Amino acid sequence: MSTISRTVLRDQVKEILLARIIRGELGPGDVLVETRIASDLGTSQAPVREALRDLELLRLVESEPFRSARVRAVTDDDLLDVFPVRAVLEELAAREAAKRLAGDVAAIEAEVDGMRRAAAADDLSALLAHDIGFHRAVVEAADNAVLLSAWLALGIEVPTAFGVYWTTFDKNELVAFHVPIVEAIRAGDASAAGAEARKHVRRTERVVKRRRSERAKREARG
Amino acid sequence: MTSVERTVLREQVKDILLQRIIGGEIQPGERLVETRIAQELGTSQAPVREALRDLEQLRLVESAAFRGARVRAFGDDELIEIYPVRAVLEELAARLAAVGLAGDVSQLEAEIDAMRKAARKGDLHQLVVHDFAFHRAMVEATGNDVLVRVWKTLGVEGRITLSIYGTAVEPQQAPELHVPLLEALRSGDAAASGREARKHVEYFARLAMKTRR
Numbered sequence: 001m002s003t004i005s006r007t008v009l010r011d012q013v014k015e016i017l018l019a020r021i022i023r024g025e026l027g028p029g030d031v032l033v034e035t036r037i038a039s040d041l042g043t044s045q046a047p048v049r050e051a052l053r054d055l056e057l058l059r060l061v062e063s064e065p066f067r068s069a070r071v072r073a074v075t076d077d078d079l080l081d082v083f084p085v086r087a088v089l090e091e092l093a094a095r096e097a098a099k100r101l102a103g104d105v106a107a108i109e110a111e112v113d114g115m116r117r118a119a120a121a122d123d124l125s126a127l128l129a130h131d132i133g134f135h136r137a138v139v140e141a142a143d144n145a146v147l148l149s150a151w152l153a154l155g156i157e158v159p160t161a162f163g164v165y166w167t168t169f170d171k172n173e174l175v176a177f178h179v180p181i182v183e184a185i186r187a188g189d190a191s192a193a194g195a196e197a198r199k200h201v202r203r204t205e206r207v208v209k210r211r212r213s214e215r216a217k218r219e220a221r222g
Numbered sequence: 223m224t225s226v227e228r229t230v231l232r233e234q235v236k237d238i239l240l241q242r243i244i245g246g247e248i249q250p251g252e253r254l255v256e257t258r259i260a261q262e263l264g265t266s267q268a269p270v271r272e273a274l275r276d277l278e279q280l281r282l283v284e285s286a287a288f289r290g291a292r293v294r295a296f297g298d299d300e301l302i303e304i305y306p307v308r309a310v311l312e313e314l315a316a317r318l319a320a321v322g323l324a325g326d327v328s329q330l331e332a333e334i335d336a337m338r339k340a341a342r343k344g345d346l347h348q349l350v351v352h353d354f355a356f357h358r359a360m361v362e363a364t365g366n367d368v369l370v371r372v373w374k375t376l377g378v379e380g381r382i383t384l385s386i387y388g389t390a391v392e393p394q395q396a397p398e399l400h401v402p403l404l405e406a407l408r409s410g411d412a413a414a415s416g417r418e419a420r421k422h423v424e425y426f427a428r429l430a431m432k433t434r435r
């Protein structure tokens with residue numbers, strides 16, 4: 001097999017597993033058996049192993065020596081740790097992006113268009129990819145390597161938070177949430193861009209908090 | 223050799239190399255050859271190897287397989303880029319820690335005292351250790367594991383090392399720069415703590431800009 005098709009295969013396997021985790025078909029603690037996934041998808045074990053390693057880097061999957069990989073359990077408390085950190089990093093990123101891009105938001109807008117197409121096609125995995133792609137594009141536009149590596153270190157909790165989001169909001173509404181950030185960056189208004197980016201992260205935080213308190217209420221009643 | 227002497231030797235080698243890197247005697251990209259350094263300083267290779275590993279952890283040196291260690295060529299950009307990121311993260315950390323600590327700043331106070339002791343003795347190594355420990359303790363006091371993990375990617379220890387070993391800050395001055403932040407944290411005032419943390423980081427940002435050539 002050529003290296004290229006090998007890389008593509010690995011990404012495809014990763015995408016498929018990611019989509020299953022996001023849709024909840026694979027839940028926290030579920031075992032991911034290499035041989036079973038390989039025969040299920042009709043590939044060899046190598047791309048599956050690599051895809052699992054990628055997912056582990058994203059902290060979506062955890063593994064221990066001599067045991068199979070499992071889908072990581074992320075609690076609402078874990079998630080809630082992410083939001084304040086993400087908020088300050090993305091606020092800084094949007095401010096810098098507004099200053100540096102001089103109105104050229106093509107790369108960021110392309111991700112919003114991608115989200116729109118994915119929402120229309122009801123393609124959850126592509127919607128996730130473009131949603132993350134949007135935020136990454138904003139962080140990259142800030143042109144600060146330290147900021148980018150700090151943001152990347154936020155890890156998995158980010159995509160998992162997106163998962164939460166989707167069960168709460170309509171897909172088109174989700175796409176629309178990104179527009180004010182684009183517009184503030186296009187206008188070159190650093191403080192508005194920062195404020196919109198912060199608001200965007202805080203909105204997701206509120207959803208998780210609400211979910212947690214509803215769960216707690218249910219348990220208290222139960 | 224006892225392990226104490228061994229540790230001291232490793233720190234001495236590290237200090238000498240640091241001074242040379244900061245003083246510009248060793249240039250970015252220049253190779254650091256273990257055997258040559260050991261011979262020149264009259265030590266065995268082991269403390270040199272360990273010192274190089276310490277410098278690598280501080281991200282001042284990088285090494286590649288079969289190529290040996292080199293002084294990292296961090297551009298001016300990288301030196302400047304860290305500050306805005308560190309400022310927002312430590313501002314957030316201070317706000318959260320002001321609440322989490324509930325006025326108990328004994329650990330942070332102990333680090334400042336240890337910094338003062340090190341400054342009096344002119345022990346730059348210990349000064350860096352306790353300066354870094356102060357900031358880490360504050361970030362850890364937030365109880366936010368994500369914040370701790372993300373903050374660790376910044377390589378703050380290397381930055382503190384450059385400030386202390388460089389001529390930017392007088393050793394005696396370094397502990398005192400932490401006192402306003404300590405007092406804000408003690409009072410439990412989240413907004414004031416955040417402001418002081420930001421001011422602290424921005425002070426070093428300005429120094430870094432000034433020494434930038």
